[in-house]
Amino acid sequence: MAREGRRGGRAARREARGRAEIGMLPPLERRLPVYEILDEERLERLHDASMRILEETGIAFQDGEALALWRAAGAAVEEQRVRIPRALLLELVARAPSRFTLHARNPARSLEIGGNRTVFFPSYGSPFVRMFDGERRYGTLEDLAVFHKLAHLSPALHGTGAVTCEPVDLPVPRRHLHVTLSAIRHSDKVFMGPVTAPERAEDAVRMAGILFGEGFVAENPVMVSLVNCNSPLVWDGTMLGALRVYARAGQPVIVSPFTMAGANTPASVPATVAQLNAEALAGIAFAQLCRPGCPVIYGNFLAAVSMRSGAPMAGTGELALMNLMIGQLARRYGLPWRSSGMLTGSKITDAQAGYESAFNMLPILLAGCNLVMHSAGWTEAGLTVGLAKFMLDAEQMAMLHRLGQGPRFADFEAAVAAVAEVGPGGHFFGTAHTREHFEAAFFMAELFDNNSFEQWQAEGARDAAGRALEAARARLAAYEAPALEPAVAEALLAFVRKREEHLPEGGE
């Protein structure tokens, strides 16, 4: 591997250190069959509808360079509208790799993306936070550091993320620098890049260059970024600019329509999927125009719109159906797939948050999702990231990590023999098989209370959110920053300081 060769013994030492620290669970290697909701005929109907949308209605690319690229590739371009023949589209989509390695600065935490692997990333993009006091307020860089530390300390989270909350205390033009620096400093897991402007994406690529070495970054994915399609059928200039920067740098982009089903899509489950499939594929094809073979992830963000208030909803049956269909489509195109896991509209970490998150998440796992964003912390339809929710969600990802591995048959005969050994009316605690396997056999959530009522009462009759906050406090007290070579840390800081000299203290 290029990187190991370049860094030699130092990389090996870092790897050993990473493994000795808090264990990150490896990417989940799913051994459950993927749940195929559609038969071949319906899958092809969806595909065909998406192709017709792109061929006949077309899709807007609000960027001159993008339009020129499409024209050169043979698409029909009329003002900003691009109509893409399916042969061209599929030829471009086929250039994208079906799996790739996403490198972390700690090689033990690098991730295989695609195939039967699933990785979990925390919540992303909330302006508001609820921290220890439970009050809702704007997020700060200090809050963001807390989430980056907790992502580092959560075994089932495979990425640090990026803007888990917006650090609203920093001016927008400089914010991306500090977000990226915080992610790099506080965790050695994979981080995400900014997309709010092409030059900010360039800054992040340069910071990655300082961290990994520019040569390594030129050859290997070391960060992942999220661009959203402005549904229906608009790729705007900002997103295309960021996408182009990352694609040309060989850095993977999650190409995600932002779906509010019923508002910016039809009031139909399969037609919503047909539209978002068209949007995602058009973006993915464009990335391949920018740099053939660059890694991309087929993305989606899904909410359904309440008929009463227009508010986004999560965890409903229709969203489950959509996720199941999208997973099947992504596999049809041989692309890694990203979805959004622990979503809820609840303002707080109450029962609604639990129901909606779980009902939203499980279909995504069974549908074979490769990268699950918003796996921890999301509340209030993403407007607020909550500390309590973050802790509970992150632990549930560890539960799903077990589920996804499927039933273990390795010790099946020995376990069945224990039934004969115990016979009618006994219990199994004393058998050799139980003594050997009990601890590993059944997942237990530390943050859930399954003790007796009396014990729960004696311990303060707290709800899950209260226990989660206490656990967050304890975990943060034990936090140690993962080692970062001082020269690298200094170079990153110097880069940030220098860039800030050229960036305004206000504005968008």
Next chain:
Amino acid sequence: MAREGRRGGRAARREARGRAEIGMLPPLERRLPVYEILDEERLERLHDASMRILEETGIAFQDGEALALWRAAGAAVEEQRVRIPRALLLELVARAPSRFTLHARNPARSLEIGGNRTVFFPSYGSPFVRMFDGERRYGTLEDLAVFHKLAHLSPALHGTGAVTCEPVDLPVPRRHLHVTLSAIRHSDKVFMGPVTAPERAEDAVRMAGILFGEGFVAENPVMVSLVNCNSPLVWDGTMLGALRVYARAGQPVIVSPFTMAGANTPASVPATVAQLNAEALAGIAFAQLCRPGCPVIYGNFLAAVSMRSGAPMAGTGELALMNLMIGQLARRYGLPWRSSGMLTGSKITDAQAGYESAFNMLPILLAGCNLVMHSAGWTEAGLTVGLAKFMLDAEQMAMLHRLGQGPRFADFEAAVAAVAEVGPGGHFFGTAHTREHFEAAFFMAELFDNNSFEQWQAEGARDAAGRALEAARARLAAYEAPALEPAVAEALLAFVRKREEHLPEGGE
């Protein structure tokens, strides 16, 4: 249909009335593919292990008449241990119908059990309640009436249940009479029968006779009852006595091992399933010895035991895997299948309750469960039934009812045409397709808050449990008892009074 013939115009009038009242959703007709977690080879390994358990280890039947029946059928009986050759077992199991109609006193609420149908029944068997004041205390007959009324009023609950809470204010020997009377009076949905003693089961069959006519009851399933295997591998005299009464009366019994995985089964997911499969099949075969062809339901109650405290846990990955495997086994034997849905160990209706219930429930639906018990109200591992939880759960069953119907393709082309109509950058609220389909397109939970933070705050910043209690109050205020012919009501009451004369005021 026998019953329609017997009751003529009266039944027709009742049917019309039933349909005009609060709409009960019909049994869910699943159009999603069942999720098959095991390949053929592993499914057969499980089956074979169950057969070996019954052939070699055997299972205890703690009842003289049962042992005599097994001996006469050709099983090897040694004291209370019965070893059942697989040919005999499978021949008996094959006698059970794969689907049957469970009649409600309102024919519009009768249920098809089996095949691709799923019905939801409320929680069952809790000694404690949490009602409007949120305090945990013993249940009473008055509390029970509240749950029976709410089951009646919940569109996605298909049965009234029975002992949603134990009416602890009544002496045990008389309790079953009042539980059954309450269920019959307060709802015209399907009810469940008592199993705490054979003579109590007989009382319930006689009450059903008063309600439906003895001739009708002799020919048709009109109630469903739950018997539990005392795992590992013990069918006790009480349960066998009740099972025998119902089987001989032609009334369906849910034959359910009570599994605390790791304690009364091996510390292994597939071996736990192999054991409970053996237990369920032995009970089902016994029912067929009592009355060949009598309707039965393959049942299971599943919890996993915490390695730390020995407490039961719900909603974990291992339980999901078990439910998926059990569903597949039940289909292999052509039997309707019952599982337990909205389980949680949480003492209250908090986030834990939401996560655990949802993660426990969804695999059960995808695995093709036919009768889901504990669909509403369960908290504290079943020790407490909660009013708030009942309301939230019951509404989520309506959500799953939508999920289970799968994606609707009927209007697919019209919906895709709306994408062309709107084009890039618009919204869909104005399209003809959206106007026609919006209301029905996306499920919205009335008890979940997806409004803005500001609106939520203005409305009192309540959590989901608080809103659920308010909704329960409003719903109960609008409750009207379903009509019951005065002569029938009087006859039922007279039966209860007369039986009470012969039953002690205390004891078990």
